[in-house]
Amino acid sequence: MKxxxxxxxxxxxxxxxxxxxxxxxxxxxxxxxSGQLAQGPVVAAFEEAFARWIGVEHxxxxxxxxxxxxxxxxxxxxxxxxxxxxxxxxxxxxxNAVLFTGATPVFVDVEPDTFCIDPALVEAxxxxxxxxxxxxxxxxxxxxxxxxxxxxxxxxxxxxxxxxQAHGATxxxxxxxxxxxxxxxxxxxxxxxxxxxxxxxxxDDAAIAGAIRSLRQHGESERYHHEELGYNYRMTxxxxxxxxxxxxxxxxxxxxxxxxxxxxxxxxxxxxxLTTPVERSGYAHVYHQYTLRIAExxxxxxxxxxxxxxxSGVYYPVPVHRQPVYARRGYDRQSxxxxxxxxxxxxxxxxxxxxxxxxxxxxxxxxxxxxxE
Ligand SMILES: Cc1ncc(COP(=O)(O)O)c(C=O)c1O
Numbered sequence: 241m242k243x244x245x246x247x248x249x250x251x252x253x254x255x256x257x258x259x260x261x262x263x264x265x266x267x268x269x270x271x272x273x274s275g276q277l278a279q280g281p282v283v284a285a286f287e288e289a290f291a292r293w294i295g296v297e298h299x300x301x302x303x304x305x306x307x308x309x310x311x312x313x314x315x316x317x318x319x320x321x322x323x324x325x326x327x328x329x330x331x332x333x334x335x336n337a338v339l340f341t342g343a344t345p346v347f348v349d350v351e352p353d354t355f356c357i358d359p360a361l362v363e364a365x366x367x368x369x370x371x372x373x374x375x376x377x378x379x380x381x382x383x384x385x386x387x388x389x390x391x392x393x394x395x396x397x398x399x400x401x402x403x404x405q406a407h408g409a410t411x412x413x414x415x416x417x418x419x420x421x422x423x424x425x426x427x428x429x430x431x432x433x434x435x436x437x438x439x440x441x442x443x444d445d446a447a448i449a450g451a452i453r454s455l456r457q458h459g460e461s462e463r464y465h466h467e468e469l470g471y472n473y474r475m476t477x478x479x480x481x482x483x484x485x486x487x488x489x490x491x492x493x494x495x496x497x498x499x500x501x502x503x504x505x506x507x508x509x510x511x512x513x514l515t516t517p518v519e520r521s522g523y524a525h526v527y528h529q530y531t532l533r534i535a536e537x538x539x540x541x542x543x544x545x546x547x548x549x550x551x552s553g554v555y556y557p558v559p560v561h562r563q564p565v566y567a568r569r570g571y572d573r574q575s576x577x578x579x580x581x582x583x584x585x586x587x588x589x590x591x592x593x594x595x596x597x598x599x600x601x602x603x604x605x606x607x608x609x610x611x612x613e
Contacts, residue, residue: 253603255551256430257594259493260482267481274477282477286484287440293487294417296442298449301480302456305404305426307473308439309337312422313372315441315451316398318343322371326402327357328559328571329579330376334402335560343371347561349576353518355379355531355586358578359387363395372398377406377416379555379588380432380497380528381519385411385419392420400424404439405528407432408494412522417442427483432497432528433490435483438475496593497527500600504530504591507604513537514607529555530591532607538587541607545589548606553588 271282283301291299302308318324320342326334328347338345348365351358355378362373373392375383385401392399399420403409407425409416417423422445425431427438441452454460459470475483486493505516513535519525534541538554545552559579561571589603605611 250549250602251599252549253551253590253595253599254592255553255588255590257592258429258434259486259489259593261485261489263485263488264482267485268478271477271481276477278476279474280477282480282484283475286475286480286487289484289487290440291442293490294415294423294442296418297444298442298446300441300449300452300456301475301483302439302441302452302473303475304437304473305402305424305428305439306333306337307456307471308424308426308441309333309374309400309402310340311452311455311471311473312400312424312441312448313337313341313343313374314455315448316372316400316422318371318398321369323367323369324372324374325357325362325365325370326374327376327378327579328561328576329355329556329582330378330402330560331404331556332560332563332565333404334374334376335566338374344369345560346370347571347574347576347579349578350378350582351384352533352578352582354381354383354520355582356381356383357388359384359391362388362391366391366395366397370395370397372400374400374402375420376402376404377409379517379531380406380409380526381517382406382409382411382416382419382523382525384520385416389419398422404428405431406526407490408524409526410524418444421445422448427479427486432493432526433483433486435475435479435486438479438483493593494526497591498525500591500593500595501525501527501530503597503600504589504604507600508532508607511608527591529553529588531555531586531588533582533585534587535585538585541587544609545603545606548602550603550606551590554583554586555588557583559583
């Protein structure tokens with residue numbers, strides 16, 4: 241490998257860059273001045289705007305994507321004795337939420353091109369205990385929702401989208417979040433839009449929405465009357481103020497991510513042993529991550545990028561079934577060869593909206609090992 245010398249004047253290129261501007265700051269100050277800091281009118285307005293943006297009847301704001309997944313599963317009656325089919329190649333929260341309910345995650349391997357659950361393998365994993373399918377729209381590319389919807393319908397299963405990484409992604413022009421029975425978004429700072437911490441559950445089902453509203457507030461039916469065991473999974477008005485301002489900008493953020501992905505894919509085309517991300521026909525990718533597959537030498541490439549001040553990330557180095565918390569439950573005796581290979585090969589490089597043309601050019605040159613002109 242050629243030695244790459246750092247160039248002192250080069251700015252660092254981060255892997256994520258929350259886009260916080262004056263609108264977000266003003267909105268937060270307005271809430272702080274209002275004196276109403278917990279869940280209040282700004283959360284309600286954010287819920288209405290997010291539901292409209294996704295194209296669903298109900299959006300329920302919660303404290304995180306993890307909380308949203310937990311409540312979505314509970315609201316659909318998932319619990320002890322049930323099985324939920326999901327992917328082993330995701331952030332651990334997707335599967336953990338299943339464990340929280342007392343149900344059992346059943347992993348199914350992923351497709352090597354989209355990194356999402358392979359619908360061709362789902363049906364074989366269905367048993368009499370299967371209650372739900374929980375696909376993850378990984379890195380911002382929707383899972384194969386057309387096929388998964390048909391399977392869910394055929395077997396009368398609940399289809400819950402983990403859309404935590406895919407705000408604004410579409411299938412056939414319809415946004416994720418409106419494609420299954422219920423869906424969950426995260427508003428963590430690295431996501432395509434943020435509220436610092438926060439999340440949403442979206443659904444067209446009024447009964448499910450009602451159950452989630454109650455469960456996020458200690459199972460309350462009316463003030464200080466509690467029907468069942470619930471949680472404090474509320475979003476604050478401070479977080480909602482940031483999120484509402486972000487919602488006004490997320491289409492522009494996503495357009496920038498898609499434009500940047502196009503520049504990277506063009507610049508990195510034709511390199512041996514390197515695969516750029518795919519976008520399935522009829523699907524719109526929102527590039528939460530721009531993730532390469534590197535057949536060999538991933539660590540060398542990471543070091544070369546780091547030496548030139550370019551951050552990169554491996555999402556995820558250990559598939560869920562191999563994580564100690566799952567290994568202790570016996571999952572490491574199972575094998576998911578595609579997920580395991582992806583864990584060895586994937587490398588995410590910067591694609592966020594704050595990049596400029598010079599950043600993108602530098603990233604391409606360093607990956608291609610081309611010297612600066
Ligand atoms: C696929 C996926 N599921 C669930 C979550 C959990 O979201 P949060 O971090 O908001 O709890 C995340 C976020 O990190 C995620 O990427």
